[in-house]
Amino acid sequence: MKVSVLGCGRWGTFLGWYSDKIGHNVTIWGRSGSKNLEELEHTRKNKYLYLSETTKLTNDLDATIDNSDYIIISISSQHLRNLCEDIKKSNYENKTFILCMKGIEVSTGKRLTEVFREILGSKVKLAVWVGPGHVQSFVKRIPNCMVIDSDNKDVTEDVVKTFSSDLIRLYIGEDLIGDELGAAAKNVIGIAAGMLDAVGYSSLKGALMARGAREVSRLIKAMGGDEITAYGLCHLGDYEATLFSEFSNNRRYGENFVRGTLNDDYLAEGVSTAKAIVKLSDDYNVEMPIIRGVDAVLNGELSPHKMLKDMFLRSVKKEFY
Amino acid sequence: MKVSVLGCGRWGTFLGWYSDKIGHNVTIWGRSGSKNLEELEHTRKNKYLYLSETTKLTNDLDATIDNSDYIIISISSQHLRNLCEDIKKSNYENKTFILCMKGIEVSTGKRLTEVFREILGSKVKLAVWVGPGHVQSFVKRIPNCMVIDSDNKDVTEDVVKTFSSDLIRLYIGEDLIGDELGAAAKNVIGIAAGMLDAVGYSSLKGALMARGAREVSRLIKAMGGDEITAYGLCHLGDYEATLFSEFSNNRRYGENFVRGTLNDDYLAEGVSTAKAIVKLSDDYNVEMPIIRGVDAVLNGELSPHKMLKDMFLRSVKKEFY
Incomplete structure (x- = not known):
């Protein structure tokens, strides 16, 4: 062809x-x-x-x-x-x-x-x-x-x-909405992973994976997709490449942002995606504390240390809701 | 107290x-x-x-x-x-x-x-x-x-x-069946991750996470639990510690097994769990190619290279079924 x-x-x-x-x-x-x-x-x-x-x-x-x-x-x-x-x-x-x-x-x-x-x-x-x-x-x-x-x-x-x-x-794939949103959102979770690496909290990446995929699945569902898609190849399946790999642009961006070692000419896709998803989470009334936290840190509204602690240790009682 | x-x-x-x-x-x-x-x-x-x-x-x-x-x-x-x-x-x-x-x-x-x-x-x-x-x-x-x-x-x-x-x-937690099965099963996925590391296929860990959690969620559902629990802290939330960490017993076991560098006095929990889950997947008639593959490799019935390739590249057409 x-x-x-x-x-x-x-x-x-x-x-x-x-x-x-x-x-x-x-x-x-x-x-x-x-x-x-x-x-x-x-x-x-x-x-x-x-x-x-x-x-x-x-x-x-x-x-x-x-x-x-x-x-x-x-x-x-x-x-x-x-x-x-x-x-x-x-x-x-x-x-x-x-x-x-x-x-x-x-x-x-x-x-x-x-x-x-x-x-x-x-x-x-x-x-x-x-x-x-x-x-x-x-x-x-x-x-x-x-x-x-x-x-x-x-x-x-x-x-x-x-x-x-x-x-x-x-x-x-059989859920276009889920596959597109999931693929986009993983870049923001990648930035969060880099922030965890920067503050020495890499061991929280497990919780990040479980809680991050969860909030993305809520948004997918609210927008008319299937919540399980977040747990497929488009999002969770891309977490190795995005959250753990040295090759990941977005992970490195989050790490460098927190360390204050960003190059001016370098912007990761997840930065604008975070902004876009915050807007969607408002429009669809979906709680998305991790992506919202990443956006707030990138905008200088919140210190990364405070955001990362709050993100995982806020007082949510039930795991699934 | x-x-x-x-x-x-x-x-x-x-x-x-x-x-x-x-x-x-x-x-x-x-x-x-x-x-x-x-x-x-x-x-x-x-x-x-x-x-x-x-x-x-x-x-x-x-x-x-x-x-x-x-x-x-x-x-x-x-x-x-x-x-x-x-x-x-x-x-x-x-x-x-x-x-x-x-x-x-x-x-x-x-x-x-x-x-x-x-x-x-x-x-x-x-x-x-x-x-x-x-x-x-x-x-x-x-x-x-x-x-x-x-x-x-x-x-x-x-x-x-x-x-x-x-x-x-x-x-x-609100799903005891799911939380117990998910926690047990993650050790087997950890062994699979170590096998991937041993053959230089670490970049397949993303697919392993998506496909592994998927088959565990099917078993949980078949046994009367909630399929979403596999994507919670008990299973997916433990993937960082189990699939990526140098500290993980099960990941190291899988890696050493394939490399032929196992110590005799050292056995990972996931080895017996793999056996037990193969039995459950028969009893409940749930397809679990990854965990079954790990068990077959550990029993010497299959070469790890063949298993790892088949595991991810078998011809399943739809992502979720």
Whole structure:
């Protein structure tokens, strides 16, 4: 199949590499002026992998879309709306789009498929691809499981079939709301994990996993999804990569934030997601003390030590409510 | 209150230390001839902590029980039946017993409260105390959350009140079956995590958490508990300590087993629990590929590499079923 990837960051470039490995005809697109695209064009590699000779690189969006059956999008969540406006000018109607990204639009509180459909309409075939997996492990041939979801069972099954392999086992998701929210929210729990690491409370990550997944499952349910989805690959299944791994952007962001060692040019997805989820928790009247606490610390409204203690030791009597 | 702890291993001795710190009058009991008891008597300390001067040490079971309001039991699960036979000879009827241990009786497939009640009757007050927590962290004053459960709400609430502190926040559990099974089963998932570490597949621990908790929740439901309990402190909440920590006996056992570096004198609780759960999964007709796989590897029936690959990459189409 003709597969293109819009976005040439770590994850997008990996998805191009992967699609090529499993036999597709791959084009990777980046904006003109993108440093990542420039590096790939000059060296055919990045820090993690080498591209095959047949993988095309381009900054021509219209031609890329025109020439693809499947279009994977992997860019920063807050830029999706702008990219969709650009896609709208192309011949996009009969393609299958797959969002491989994790976030919520902070200005609207909308899920990424909602943003996409708002601009490109309800008829385009659209799926999400979420769940665990480090580029660093995949390129060493260490397999993992991920999940595909959409609002159309046939699309979900087709994408699973087109992109499954021995390296990435794709499961069929049946709760788009849950899979999108769960995937986005795990980045905020990752920041909380980094904060625990910074204050020497790493042993509270077990409680963080149980209590964090619980509040996310409450939000999913309130928004019309299935509460069990938070405990699937999209959220809990991504906790190893996000809460424990040295590779996790969001965990490192939380740790550096508390230590006061953040670089100015570096922002984790979970920062805007925390803001968006606080808004959703207000709109849907769902108690979310951990994500709310992370947001308050990031906004400088609360000291991380106080937040982390309160977060786990507040006087809730019953475990499930 | 007068609190005694039966068992003077790492966890039992810690619970004596903790009960003393929060103001109880503490006796720690060990069998005559116990090496741990001997060490404590001679040095008043073990590898992890020092006992206060007022903490009593004894090998007199009858006097210990006679002189206690609350009796915590923390011994190896497979020895509970024998200890209960000994307790039966004492003046035990009006005491509150708390099982701080994680396992299933392998010869019968019974939960530990079932074993206890079979011998000591249905009238004795009996609770379980499970969830995450490293001795090594608690003695450094790093707090954690745990859960108390029982078949009697008043007993649960009384135990929570008697043993809660800023160091250990105790939650009220409301699913005894789930809390006992979940706590026992996490040791088997811990062995699986160690096997992943041994073969360099640590990045599959996210999938292990999602898929492992899922099969345990199915068993809990089949046995009459609430499937959500697997995602609480008793099981998922203990995953940090069990799947990721260098301190975890079960994780280390799995790693050493696969590497072929096991010491003969060392057995993890999860080994017998795996056997017991395989029996339960047959009895209740619940599919449990991970725990069954761990048991098969431990019995030499399957190579760990094959098991670990099959475990995550078998062709299940839907994530939740």
